[in-house]
Amino acid sequence: MPEVSRKAALALAASAAMALLATACTGQPDAGANDDASKDTTINFWHAWSDPSEVKAVTSLIDGFRKAHPNIRVNVVGNMTDDKINQALRTGGAKAPDVISSFTTNNVGKFCSSGALVDLNPFFEKTGTDPEKTFPKAMNEYTQFDGKRCTVPLLGDAYGLYYNKDAFAAAGIKNPPRTWSEFEADAKKLTIPQADGYRQLGFMPDYHGWESTTEHYFAQFSPAYFDSSGKSSLATDPAFEKGFTLQKRLVDELGGYRKLEKYRAGLGDEWGPKHPFHTGQVAMQLDGEWRLGMAEEAKPKFEIGVAPLPVPDDQAGQYGKGYITGTIAGIAATSKKQNAAWKLVKYMTTDTDAVVGFANDIHNVPSTLAALKSPKLKYDPRFKTFLDIAANPDSTTTPASINGGQYLVTIQQFGYDYESGRAKDLKAGLLRTAQQIDTDIAQAK
Amino acid sequence: MTTITLASKRRRSALKTLAFMSPWLIGFAVFFAYPLISTVYFSFMHYDGFGPPTWRGTRNWTYVFQSYPLFWPALRNTLWLVLVMVTLRVVFGLGVGLLITRIRTGTGVFRTLFYLPYLAPPVAATMAFAFLLNPGTGPVNSLLERVGIPAPGWFGDPTWSKPALTMLALWGVGDLMVIFMAALLDVPTEQYEAAELDGASPWQRFRYVTLPNISPIVMFAVVTGVIQTMQYYTQPLIAGKVASGVIQGAGTQFEPGYPERSTLTLPQLVYNLGFQRFEYGPACVVALVLFALSMVFTAFLMRRRGGLIQAGD
Numbered sequence: 001m002p003e004v005s006r007k008a009a010l011a012l013a014a015s016a017a018m019a020l021l022a023t024a025c026t027g028q029p030d031a032g033a034n035d036d037a038s039k040d041t042t043i044n045f046w047h048a049w050s051d052p053s054e055v056k057a058v059t060s061l062i063d064g065f066r067k068a069h070p071n072i073r074v075n076v077v078g079n080m081t082d083d084k085i086n087q088a089l090r091t092g093g094a095k096a097p098d099v100i101s102s103f104t105t106n107n108v109g110k111f112c113s114s115g116a117l118v119d120l121n122p123f124f125e126k127t128g129t130d131p132e133k134t135f136p137k138a139m140n141e142y143t144q145f146d147g148k149r150c151t152v153p154l155l156g157d158a159y160g161l162y163y164n165k166d167a168f169a170a171a172g173i174k175n176p177p178r179t180w181s182e183f184e185a186d187a188k189k190l191t192i193p194q195a196d197g198y199r200q201l202g203f204m205p206d207y208h209g210w211e212s213t214t215e216h217y218f219a220q221f222s223p224a225y226f227d228s229s230g231k232s233s234l235a236t237d238p239a240f241e242k243g244f245t246l247q248k249r250l251v252d253e254l255g256g257y258r259k260l261e262k263y264r265a266g267l268g269d270e271w272g273p274k275h276p277f278h279t280g281q282v283a284m285q286l287d288g289e290w291r292l293g294m295a296e297e298a299k300p301k302f303e304i305g306v307a308p309l310p311v312p313d314d315q316a317g318q319y320g321k322g323y324i325t326g327t328i329a330g331i332a333a334t335s336k337k338q339n340a341a342w343k344l345v346k347y348m349t350t351d352t353d354a355v356v357g358f359a360n361d362i363h364n365v366p367s368t369l370a371a372l373k374s375p376k377l378k379y380d381p382r383f384k385t386f387l388d389i390a391a392n393p394d395s396t397t398t399p400a401s402i403n404g405g406q407y408l409v410t411i412q413q414f415g416y417d418y419e420s421g422r423a424k425d426l427k428a429g430l431l432r433t434a435q436q437i438d439t440d441i442a443q444a445k
Numbered sequence: 446m447t448t449i450t451l452a453s454k455r456r457r458s459a460l461k462t463l464a465f466m467s468p469w470l471i472g473f474a475v476f477f478a479y480p481l482i483s484t485v486y487f488s489f490m491h492y493d494g495f496g497p498p499t500w501r502g503t504r505n506w507t508y509v510f511q512s513y514p515l516f517w518p519a520l521r522n523t524l525w526l527v528l529v530m531v532t533l534r535v536v537f538g539l540g541v542g543l544l545i546t547r548i549r550t551g552t553g554v555f556r557t558l559f560y561l562p563y564l565a566p567p568v569a570a571t572m573a574f575a576f577l578l579n580p581g582t583g584p585v586n587s588l589l590e591r592v593g594i595p596a597p598g599w600f601g602d603p604t605w606s607k608p609a610l611t612m613l614a615l616w617g618v619g620d621l622m623v624i625f626m627a628a629l630l631d632v633p634t635e636q637y638e639a640a641e642l643d644g645a646s647p648w649q650r651f652r653y654v655t656l657p658n659i660s661p662i663v664m665f666a667v668v669t670g671v672i673q674t675m676q677y678y679t680q681p682l683i684a685g686k687v688a689s690g691v692i693q694g695a696g697t698q699f700e701p702g703y704p705e706r707s708t709l710t711l712p713q714l715v716y717n718l719g720f721q722r723f724e725y726g727p728a729c730v731v732a733l734v735l736f737a738l739s740m741v742f743t744a745f746l747m748r749r750r751g752g753l754i755q756a757g758d
Contacts, residue, residue, distance in 0.1 A: 444493075
């Protein structure tokens with residue numbers, strides 16, 4: 001029946017066209033700050049915290065907001081990854097978040113360049129708040145991209161060195177290492193082999209050792225990730241070569257990649273009580289300020305010491321610096337309640353008591369200048385190390401990029417190839433990786 | 446007058462046909478034609494989920510084939526899995542089916558035992574395997590080491606990660622076992638009796654009686670196996686994540702394929718490009734490559750059908 005098949009084809013084409021048209025009308029952010037924030041309303045807030053104590057801290061933060069703004073109810077959804085947040089920001093709808101917070105500073109560039117989160121500058125202007133006078137310099141930097149402030153800092157993170165004081169005493173080491181060469185010597189002294197593994201490993205240098213990522217190591221070398229024209233400096237800035245060489249030497253000296261990876265496979269996970277630092281299986285740990293609280297909660301059988309991470313021998317004068325990043329908050333472009341959402345963001349990120357209370361509960365570094373000085377800030381004396389790292393002018397962060405943290409993933413991927421011995425020529429590898437970063441950025445534009 | 450009546454009758458019958466066909470037509474248009482057309486369309490566009498898509502030409506295609514470092518390893522892994530995993534699964538499924546049809550006592554127990562693993566959710570099954578095959582603390586390696594066999598690194602070693610995934614796939618072969626058992630029990634017993642009278646050995650009975658009778662089912666198992674393996678996503682992702690230590694941490698950026706891109710598959714790239722990097726253009730290119738590959742494999746197998754399935758089947 002030719003007529004039928006012609007009609008069928010027509011029907012098919014028509015329905016396909018209709019479907020195309022239907023979707024062409026959706027997916028675009030359709031919003032604006034036109035809502036009345038003084039009326040009764042409910043907003044959705046998505047965050048990434050998942051540990052019960054952290055979730056409790058978020059709840060008490062929101063309770064504080066509710067007292068100040070009884071007309072705005074907040075639906076809180078936790079344990080959200082950036083992948084999920086990103087997808088929800090694109091879909092929009094009544095259940096999508098109005099306010100998000102993410103652990104990944106690396107994604108700020110993508111959040112800003114894609115228009116997923118609204119520019120908050122007009123909101124700051126409207127309320128007469130100057131972000132530059134409110135937030136510390138590094139945090140102020142990593143929350144914007146290309147002149148757009150699409151995020152605000154919501155607590156900060158600083159990275160340092162945790163060490164097992166008892167293990168140090170047993171190995172005859174008096175002070176935490178200040179330079180990488182001291183660190184290398186200490187890591188070797190603290191390593192006690194057993195059968196084909198370790199009774200105690202001085203330090204787990206592998207890039208899969210949780211926070212031992214390339215960017216956390218390299219921060220101690222103060223690298224420039226991009227040159228003035230926006231091209232990757234991976235192959236031109238000697239800081240990277242030094243960073244990779246140091247890590248590879250640690251891997252080789254502490255037992256070699258295979259042996260270390262085999263040991264790592266049997267260790268407890270990063271967020272559980274059986275973390276190898278808590279259990280004494282590794283004596284030194286590169287980690288963020290939150291580890292102190294987590295480690296103490298696990299009741300370790302040794303005394304915990306805290307210090308800044310070492311620096312290269314030729315930069316000994318800069319001892320005390322570290323890597324800075326943090327949680328960020330922003331308002332969804334698809335939100336129809338942006339004024340109400342701003343009330344929440346403003347409260348969470350600029351109300352000194354709220355910031356201090358949240359920092360106390362979650363054991364993070366406060367993210368406003370006023371909160372950093374607040375007498376209400378309660379902390380273990382060791383925690384002061386991280387406050388100092390955060391305030392250190394030599395501390396560095398990683399710059400925002402149009403495709404988010406993709407360049408860091410690419411560098412990290414090269415790190416895996418280099419530490420495992422798959423990539424042997426470091427210079428050629430760095431050049432290739434830099435080209436890859438440039439190609440990926442061009443592709444995302 | 447007669448012509449008009451005839452024409453209107455024909456139109457009415459055509460409409461009736463169309464009405465009966467409409468559920469399928471709508472389903473086809475919405476769930477197949479439209480996604481396919483828009484995938485082709487977006488493969489030539491720059492689109493990140495916001496703003497209107499802009500014309501890109503063939504840049505997404507050249508990016509995937511020339512500059513995206515994960516594409517070729519993922520393609521190689523997918524082909525490896527299609528060839529090795531599908532073959533082994535069919536052979537193993539058939540073997541288990543044959544064994545169980547031969548068993549005289551306790552058939553029910555064995556059937557249940559072999560079928561049960563298939564019911565395990567993929568994530569749980571993979572986590573269990575990652576635990577069993579942990580190179581540091583896993584019981585499998587402790588056992589191997591105790592009897593003096595050098596223990597492999599399994600999911601932590603690029604040479605062993607795909608064989609480990611294959612073992613996991615073989616463990617869950619219950620679905621194939623059931624359909625093979627049904628097919629094997631359907632083979633007419635008189636054919637075996639005749640072959641036996643002619644002096645056929647067990648191998649000859651299998652080769653000339655069993656195999657020709659069950660060949661449509663073998664074909665079904667191979668074709669569905671190829672398509673399933675082309676969509677292989679969950680198990681390699683979970684195995685890679687668990688082995689690399691990156692299990693949790695909302696801020697953790699993870700590139701799939703640990704170790705050394707050995708567990709990377711094409712569907713993971715679609716997710717990585719599309720829903721982690723939000724570059725829908727290149728993601729559509731990879732999706733189309735996957736689609737084309739599935740079509741080629743299926744077409745090839747269907748053409749070979751003549752050799753496998755006898756006339757009249």
